[in-house]
Amino acid sequence: MTLKWCVRATEIGQDREVQAPIRVAYTFEQCWHRVPGGTASSAIRAAVALGDIPGVELVGVAGTHRHPPEPSFMPPIPIQALPFRRPLLYETWLRFGWPQVERATGPVDVLHCTGLIPAPSKAPLVATLHDVAWRHRPDHFTRHGVRIFERSLVEIRRRAEIVLCPSTVTMLDAERAGINTERLRLIPWGVESKPVTPADVEAVRAKYSLPQEFLLFVGTVEPRKNLRRLVDAMAVSNCALPLVVAGSQGWGDTGVSATSSVHFIGFVADSELPALYSSAAAFCYPSEREGFGMPVLEAMSYGTPVVTSLGTSTEEVAGGAAVLVDPFDVEDIARGIDEVLSRRQELSIWGLRQAARRQWSETARLTVAAYREVIG
Numbered sequence: 001m002t003l004k005w006c007v008r009a010t011e012i013g014q015d016r017e018v019q020a021p022i023r024v025a026y027t028f029e030q031c032w033h034r035v036p037g038g039t040a041s042s043a044i045r046a047a048v049a050l051g052d053i054p055g056v057e058l059v060g061v062a063g064t065h066r067h068p069p070e071p072s073f074m075p076p077i078p079i080q081a082l083p084f085r086r087p088l089l090y091e092t093w094l095r096f097g098w099p100q101v102e103r104a105t106g107p108v109d110v111l112h113c114t115g116l117i118p119a120p121s122k123a124p125l126v127a128t129l130h131d132v133a134w135r136h137r138p139d140h141f142t143r144h145g146v147r148i149f150e151r152s153l154v155e156i157r158r159r160a161e162i163v164l165c166p167s168t169v170t171m172l173d174a175e176r177a178g179i180n181t182e183r184l185r186l187i188p189w190g191v192e193s194k195p196v197t198p199a200d201v202e203a204v205r206a207k208y209s210l211p212q213e214f215l216l217f218v219g220t221v222e223p224r225k226n227l228r229r230l231v232d233a234m235a236v237s238n239c240a241l242p243l244v245v246a247g248s249q250g251w252g253d254t255g256v257s258a259t260s261s262v263h264f265i266g267f268v269a270d271s272e273l274p275a276l277y278s279s280a281a282a283f284c285y286p287s288e289r290e291g292f293g294m295p296v297l298e299a300m301s302y303g304t305p306v307v308t309s310l311g312t313s314t315e316e317v318a319g320g321a322a323v324l325v326d327p328f329d330v331e332d333i334a335r336g337i338d339e340v341l342s343r344r345q346e347l348s349i350w351g352l353r354q355a356a357r358r359q360w361s362e363t364a365r366l367t368v369a370a371y372r373e374v375i376g
Contacts, residue, residue, distance in 0.1 A: 019055060019372065020055070021055040021056070021057060022055060022056050022057065022109050022110060022368070022371050022372065022375065023057045023059065023107070023108045023109050023110075024050075024056065024057065024058050024059065024108060024109065024110045024111070024112050024371060025059050025061050025101040025102075025105045025108040025110070025111045025112065025119075025121060025123065026043075026047060026050075026058045026059065026060055026061065026077075026112050026114065027043075027060075027061055027062065027101075027111075027112065027113050027114050027115060027119055028040075028043060028044075028047075028060050028061065028062045028075040028079060028114070029061075029062045029063055029086065029089070029115055029117070030043065030114070030115040031043075031044070031062070031069040031073040031074070031075055032062065032063075032065050032069050032073075032086070034248075035220050035248045035249075035250050036069065036070070036073045037220050037250075038130065038291070038292065038294050039114070039115050039116070039128075039130050040069075040073045040115075041072075041073065041270075041294065042114075042128075042130070042166070042189050042292070042294065043114035043115070043128070044073065044074075044075060044076055045189070045190070045192070045360050046114075046189070046360060046363055046364060046367060047060075047075070047076050047077060048076050048360070049190070049360035049361050049363060049364035050364045050367060050368065051076070051077070052361065052364065053364055053365070053368055056368055056371070058077055059077075059080060059105045059106075059108060060075050060077045060078055060079040060080060061079065061080050061081075061082065061101050061104050061105055061119070062075075062079050062081060062082070063081065063082050063084055063085050063086055063089040064081045064082065064083060064084060064085050064089075065081070065085065070267075070269075071269065071270075072267075072269050072270040072271075080104035080105050081104060082099050082101070082103060082104050083099060083103070084099070090117050090148065093117060093118070093119055093120055094117070094148070094151050094152065094155065097120040098120055099120070100119075100120045100121050100122060101119050101120070101121045101123075102121060102122060102123075108121070108123045109123060109371070109375050110123050110124055110125075110126055110371045110374060110375060111123045111124070111125050111126070112126045112127075112128070112367075112371070113125065113126070113127045113128065114128045115128075116129070116130070116149060116152045116153075116156075117148070117152045118152060118155045118156055118159060118160065124161045124374040124375060125159045125160045125161060125374075126160065126161065126162045126163075126164065126367075126370055126371060126374055127156045127159075127160040127162075127163050127164070128163075128164045128165075128166075129156065129163050129164070129165055129170060129174050129179075129291075130166065130170065130291040130292070131170055131173065131289070131290065131291025131292075131313075132149075132153070132170070132173045132174070132177055133224060133289055133290075133291070134146045134149045134150075135173070135177070136288075136289055137223075137224055137288065137289070140222065140223045140224045140251075140252055141251065141252075142251060145251070153177055156179065157177070157178050157179055160179075160183065161183065161374045162183055162184075162185055162370045162373060162374055163179055163183050163184050163185070164185050164187045164367065164370060165184055165185065165186055165187070165291075166186075166187065166188055166189050166291055166292040166313070167186070167188065167290075167291060167292050167313035167316050167317070168186060168313075168316060169289075169290075169291070169312055169313040169316065170291045170292070170313065171184050171186055185366070185370055187363055187366045187367060187370070188292070188317075188358060188363065189292055189294060189297070189358070189360070189363055190358045190359045190360035190361070190362060190363045191294075191297040191298055191300075191301045191355050191358050191359075191360070192301075192359075192360055193274065193298075193301035193302055193355065194274050195274075196274045196275050196278045196302065200274065200275040200278075201275045201278055201279050203275065204272050204275040204276050204279065205279060207272075208244075208263075208265045208268075208276075209263075210244060210263075210265075210276075210279060211241070211242050211244070211263070213241050213281045214241050214242050214243065214244045214263075214279075214280060214281060215234070215239070215241050215242070215243045215244070215280065215281060215282050215283075215284050215337070216243075216244050216246070216276065216277070216279075216280035216281075216282070216283050216284065216299070216304070217230065217243060217244070217245045217246065217247070217283075217284055217285065218246045218247055218268070218273070218276070218277075218283070218285075218295040218298070218299070219246075219247045219285070219287070219295055220247050220248055220249075220250040221245060221247050221248065221249050221250055221254055221264070222249075222250030222251055222252050222254065223252045223253070223254055223255075224287060224288045224289060225254070225285075225287050225288075226286045226287055226288050226309075226327050227245065227254045227255075227256045228254055228255040228256055229286065229327065229328070229330050229333055230243070230284055230286055230333060231243065231256050231261075231262055232330045232333075233286075233330045233331070233333035233334040233336075233337060234261065234334070234337060236330065236331065236334045237334035237335075237337045237338050238338050239337050239338060239341060241281055241341075242260070242261045242262065242263055243261065243262050243263070243284070244263045244265060244276075244280070245262065245263065245264045245265065246265050246266070246267070246268040246273075246276060247266075247267060247268075248266070248267045273298065274302060277298060277299050277301075277302040277304050278302045278303070278304065280299070280304050281341060281344070282304065282305045282306070282307060282337070282340045282341055282344065283295070283296070283299035283304045283305070283306045283307070284306075284307050284308075284337065284340075285299075285306065285307070285308040285309070285314060286307070286308060286309050286325055286327040286333050286336075287308070287309055287312065287314060287327065288309070288312075288327050288328070289312050289313075290309075290312055290313045290314050291313060292313050292317060293308065293312075293313055293314035293317045296308050296314050296317050296318055296322065297317055297354075297355055297358055299351070300318075300321060300322075300351030300352065300354055300355040301351075301352070301355035301356075303348040303349075303351060303352050304348070304351070305322075305323075305340050305341075305343065305344045305347035305348050305351060306318060306321070306322035306323070306340070306347065306351060307322060307323040307324075307325060307333075307336040307337060307339070307340040308322050308323075308324065308325070309324070309325065309326075309327040310324040310325060310326055310327070311326075312327070318354065319354045319357070320350070320354075321347065321350035321351045321353065321354040322340075322347065322351065323336045323339045323340045323343070323347070324336070
């Protein structure tokens with residue numbers, strides 16, 4: 001397979017014509033999902049960066065909702081509402097190709113579907129494919145969910161002129177799923193760290209009754225995140241620190257319950273995550289499979305040393321700045337926990353350098369290049 005990077009938008013020189021403005025319908029429906037996760041947060045952060053590029057107008061689009069989403073998943077631009085609510089909205093999109101986004105947005109040059117379900121439109125489609133995790137472990141999803149995902153993948157194969165993938169792992173999965181390689185573009189996500197004060201750290205410690213030192217996991221609490229093996233690995237490692245699990249409950253039973261050494265603190269807002277990452281002795285993310293693995297990059301951006309999975313996208317995201325383990329081997333995860341704690345200072349420096357290389361502004365530039373490619 002030949003990986004095709006989306007070409008960086010050329011620097012505008014004195015002898016170059018200013019390009020025409022682009023009007024983009026940009027979907028945010030996943031922000032209202034029960035567990036919005038990385039598909040929503042990545043769309044939000046990319047939209048903020050896209051807003052800084054002259055000549056690009058994003059028009060937010062979603063279904064009809066009675067209430068706004070959680071503050072952490074609030075779209076950064078106004079939303080034009082289509083007349084249906086989920087799940088009817090998704091069903092009419094997939095079954096009837098209706099309603100088209102133009103009903104809410106008016107004419108647009110490009111439709112960018114940032115979630116898996118592609119909306120109908122007269123405009124050329126750019127689709128973000130986050131992962132195809134359901135194909136690797138369908139038992140980690142509901143039967144209905146797998147059917148919807150497969151129907152959506154058929155539509156992406158049929159309609160998308162360009163498919164954006166955040167990692168080479170997702171690109172390879174997309175090719176195996178039948179999407180022509182020529183339509184795939186590798187556009188990694190970025191990260192943006194925020195200042196953290198001692199007062200911020202103390203406030204988060206008090207709110208969640210955090211131990212003095214702890215290991216941290218951040219993400220949706222579901223089987224593919226591999227918490228069961230992580231907890232088993234802690235028991236056979238030399239580490240006596242407790243594990244703090246931050247995240248909403250997803251689908252499926254992880255087989256892990258709260259104990260004196262495992263603290264579940266639930267969903268943590270974006271405003272509190274910087275202090276939480278900064279407080280941890282190490283970040284543990286031995287997920288079985290990811291499309292990108294945003295929490296790995298977030299932890300690194302706050303200088304928190306990381307142990308994560310070998311052979312999946314998180315290895316790519318870590319860029320040699322984390323301890324890598326076999327996510328299916330409890331003994332190897334235990335080895336990784338001991339190693340990450342013994343190399344904290346070194347890995348903290350490496351992680352900060354790796355995170356500094358990943359900027360949302362770069363993600364936005366590459367995305368705009370894809371928009372311009374489909375409109376010619």
